[in-house]
Amino acid sequence: MHPSYLGVFLTFARNSLIRDMTFRTNFIIEAISSVSWMIMNLGFYTLVYQFTPSIADWGKYEFFVFIATTMFINSLVQAFFMPNMQELSELVRTGGLDFALLKPIDTQFLVSLHRVNWSSLGNFFVALLLLAYSLPRIEGLQLSPWQYLLYPLYVFLGVWILYSVMIGLAATSIWLGRNQSLYDFWFYITNFSRYPMEIYDGPWGTPLQKFFTFVIPILVVINVPAQLMAKPLIDADWWLAGFAILATVFSLIASRWVFKLALRSYRSASS
Amino acid sequence: MSAIEIRGLRKSYRVYQKKEGLWASLTGLFHREYREVDAVRGIDLDVEQGEFVAFLGPNGAGKTTTLKLLSGVISPTVGQARVLGHVPWERENSYRRKFALVMGQKNQLWWDLPAQESFRLHQKIYRIDPTEFDRTRDELVDLLEVRHLLGQPVRELSLGERMKMELTAALLHSPDVLFLDEPTIGLDVIAQHNIQKFLKHYQQQRKITILLTSHYMKDVAALCKRVVIIAHGDIMYDGSLAGIVDRFSGHKELTLQFADDRMPSDLARYGEVLEIVEPKARLRVERGSIAEVLSAVLANHSVEDVSVEDPPLEEVIAEMFALTADQSRESRDANRQPAQSVTQSS
Numbered sequence: 001m002h003p004s005y006l007g008v009f010l011t012f013a014r015n016s017l018i019r020d021m022t023f024r025t026n027f028i029i030e031a032i033s034s035v036s037w038m039i040m041n042l043g044f045y046t047l048v049y050q051f052t053p054s055i056a057d058w059g060k061y062e063f064f065v066f067i068a069t070t071m072f073i074n075s076l077v078q079a080f081f082m083p084n085m086q087e088l089s090e091l092v093r094t095g096g097l098d099f100a101l102l103k104p105i106d107t108q109f110l111v112s113l114h115r116v117n118w119s120s121l122g123n124f125f126v127a128l129l130l131l132a133y134s135l136p137r138i139e140g141l142q143l144s145p146w147q148y149l150l151y152p153l154y155v156f157l158g159v160w161i162l163y164s165v166m167i168g169l170a171a172t173s174i175w176l177g178r179n180q181s182l183y184d185f186w187f188y189i190t191n192f193s194r195y196p197m198e199i200y201d202g203p204w205g206t207p208l209q210k211f212f213t214f215v216i217p218i219l220v221v222i223n224v225p226a227q228l229m230a231k232p233l234i235d236a237d238w239w240l241a242g243f244a245i246l247a248t249v250f251s252l253i254a255s256r257w258v259f260k261l262a263l264r265s266y267r268s269a270s271s
Numbered sequence: 272m273s274a275i276e277i278r279g280l281r282k283s284y285r286v287y288q289k290k291e292g293l294w295a296s297l298t299g300l301f302h303r304e305y306r307e308v309d310a311v312r313g314i315d316l317d318v319e320q321g322e323f324v325a326f327l328g329p330n331g332a333g334k335t336t337t338l339k340l341l342s343g344v345i346s347p348t349v350g351q352a353r354v355l356g357h358v359p360w361e362r363e364n365s366y367r368r369k370f371a372l373v374m375g376q377k378n379q380l381w382w383d384l385p386a387q388e389s390f391r392l393h394q395k396i397y398r399i400d401p402t403e404f405d406r407t408r409d410e411l412v413d414l415l416e417v418r419h420l421l422g423q424p425v426r427e428l429s430l431g432e433r434m435k436m437e438l439t440a441a442l443l444h445s446p447d448v449l450f451l452d453e454p455t456i457g458l459d460v461i462a463q464h465n466i467q468k469f470l471k472h473y474q475q476q477r478k479i480t481i482l483l484t485s486h487y488m489k490d491v492a493a494l495c496k497r498v499v500i501i502a503h504g505d506i507m508y509d510g511s512l513a514g515i516v517d518r519f520s521g522h523k524e525l526t527l528q529f530a531d532d533r534m535p536s537d538l539a540r541y542g543e544v545l546e547i548v549e550p551k552a553r554l555r556v557e558r559g560s561i562a563e564v565l566s567a568v569l570a571n572h573s574v575e576d577v578s579v580e581d582p583p584l585e586e587v588i589a590e591m592f593a594l595t596a597d598q599s600r601e602s603r604d605a606n607r608q609p610a611q612s613v614t615q616s617s
Contacts, residue, residue: 002398098342098374102372
């Protein structure tokens with residue numbers, strides 16, 4: 001009999017919520033600080049757009065849609081995966097991973113999802129507001145039903161690509177004994193992915209763009225859904241949408257392989 | 272078929288030899304020396320269904336490593352093991368459903384939540400039928416007398432209470448095999464006794480197979496008929512608890528109480544004098560000559576009371592550990608084989 005993965009996940013989500021509510025001031029502060037950070041970001045770009053009508057063909061409201069997409073994806077990753085990935089390194093160092101290995105359920109599932117950081121979802125709702133505000137203000141934008149359908153799908157794919165990169169990085173802590181550079185990596189990666197890919201141009205930019213599209217596909221994470229919504233893909237860009245699906249599947253397979261390989265060399269810690 | 276079958280099981284680790292000092296640490300960034308350490312050195316063991324077996328041994332003997340191998344947390348370097356017909360480190364779900372591991376030094380319950388929430392999670396992971404789950408949980412918390420603590424966050428429980436919750440969590444899915452790694456460590460005498468009582472009752476009722484490691488002889492004496500002693504990765508003894516004394520101690524302890532404060536001054540000729548508190552004296556006498564010594568004492572002195580006892584189990588085992596430590600050091604010096612040699616890599 002297979003364990004009910006949905007049932008287990010819902011219990012994780014429920015237990016995390018109960019825990020978060022126990023420390024509710026902490027919960028509120030966390031939610032407020034992450035929302036304020038994004039609002040400050042938004043203020044910064046409003047300032048920038050005072051001086052220029054567009055950055056690499058992205059107008060102000062189009063770019064706001066881009067930022068909303070960033071917020072959707074980041075908040076989902078931070079709510080569901082980030083605390084778990086961060087904890088994995090600690091589980092390895094202290095031997096707590098032992099307990100995950102004993103359970104009759106997929107170990108990667110267990111370590112990836114056992115905590116949900118509900119406060120990070122604050123930005124998800126801010127992003128919804130921002131999207132609703134910006135879309136009608138983009139000149140000449142005609143939205144069709146397939147855009148509404150594909151957008152959430154690609155947001156979802158983006159989350160999975162970032163998750164794959166993170167579990168791959170986190171799994172290295174099984175080999176290294178300790179790897180606390182995860183947050184730093186996360187910062188560098190999201191720094192690259194949170195700008196339109198068109199700005200990576202010129203002798204330095206183009207190789208960077210290729211690398212972060214085809215080797216570590218983090219540029220497609222936000223760019224594809226954001227373009228899909230704000231500036232409906234021109235024919236030449238459709239390959240990118242196709243590629244994003246491929247990149248997601250590939251990332252998931254590769255990261256699972258790395259995780260399983262790493263688990264084989266798990267040595268546990270002293271009793 | 273045995274519940275647990277172990278053949279030639281060995282686990283060795285490569286350990287970084289860190290040297291003292293800052294300079295050594297810096298050079299260690301580029302060039303490291305490693306040493307192979309054998310945690311378990313090729314052991315063979317069979318445990319029958321329904322046995323309650325104690326694993327004894329000094330710290331670092333390989334007890335916990337063996338339990339981790341049997342629960343599939345780590346894989347062996349070489350060797351085989353089967354538990355209920357499964358190879359543990361293949362980590363099949365069907366196997367993981369049938370056993371549980373409880374570690375006295377680690378906890379698996381959610382720290383900030385009441386234990387009942389962790390139990391609920393176990394129900395989902397093991398897919399325990401809801402009515403069955405309620406019945407098992409109620410039975411366990413009643414036996415362990417912790418029902419009133421179900422709603423209290425785990426971090427607010429005492430160590431003993433937490434251990435009882437850990438045991439409950441581990442037994443919710445009614446495992447056929449239970450591995451207990453020092454379940455009573457750090458507990459006071461009463462809590463230890465409660466856990467022993469529970470384990471004894473539970474094992475007798477369910478006839479499950481239990482492997483227990485503990486440093487408390489009382490745990491072992493109360494629970495296990497069979498004792499396996501492991502030291503330096505090897506099995507040194509496998510038999511009854513009483514057998515340890517027969518096998519490893521060549522002495523008995525003779526306590527004499529002399530009449531009218533007439534304490535003889537030449538007691539040393541009968542054996543090693545351990546303690547004199549007049550009018551009593553305690554002597555250590557070779558097992559073979561106990562009858563002879565006793566009749567000589569009785570013939571020469573006026574004795575009011577006498578008792579002959581085995582030395583305390585702890586002492587015998589400590590003696591044996593010291594002996595095996597010497598032997599293993601000798602054998603290591605005698606054959607500096609590749610397994611123990613220092614290897615280098617950069």
